[in-house]
Amino acid sequence: MQPSLPFEIIERTSAPSSAAPALQHRSTTSTVAPVFVRHPRARRYLLRVTDDGGVRVTIPRGGSKREAAAFVERERTWIEEELLRRQREHAQHREALPTDVERELRARAKRELPPRLFELAASHGLKVSRVSVRNQRWRWGSCSRSGHICLNWRLVAMPDHIRDYVMIHELMHLRRMDHSRKFWLLVAAACPDFQSARAWLRTFQCTAPRC
């Protein structure tokens, strides 16, 4: 499982320059959208990959968001390597749970996950025909055409917003069974923060599944 994650900040810095390098306005879909924060006492741009898999850039006094964005672009490879490195590190450190702990978590999952799923379904006007809590090896959840949703018991140990994202993802499959753009628009409407949840799953649960 992965309850407490080490809080670790890795930084890259860049001095503000008057002669900004040529900017490339590429889309940044390969990783998370960076969060820009102005800091009047900062002397240089500071790039961090945060413990939840986000990217945070500090803009120093006299700096610009434009230059900060260019900095992120230049360091794109480093960011991706850093995310991967953390994935690997996290996977290595993940240990099997003692059986009694696992048994307790699975029992709690059976009690707590279905009611939450029904609650979310109701709030989106959706009908789930059946829900099962399973020990899926390679998936967080699944949804059949008949409206049967399976949930991985491990969701019970994740932060609430991550668990909710996975449930909403499966629920939106009741409207669309694919992963098309239209599907993701449905997810985004129901769960505006879904990108950060996906990044969290990618970063910290790499050996485990996605839907």
Ligand SMILES: [Zn+2]
């Ligand atoms: Zn899916």
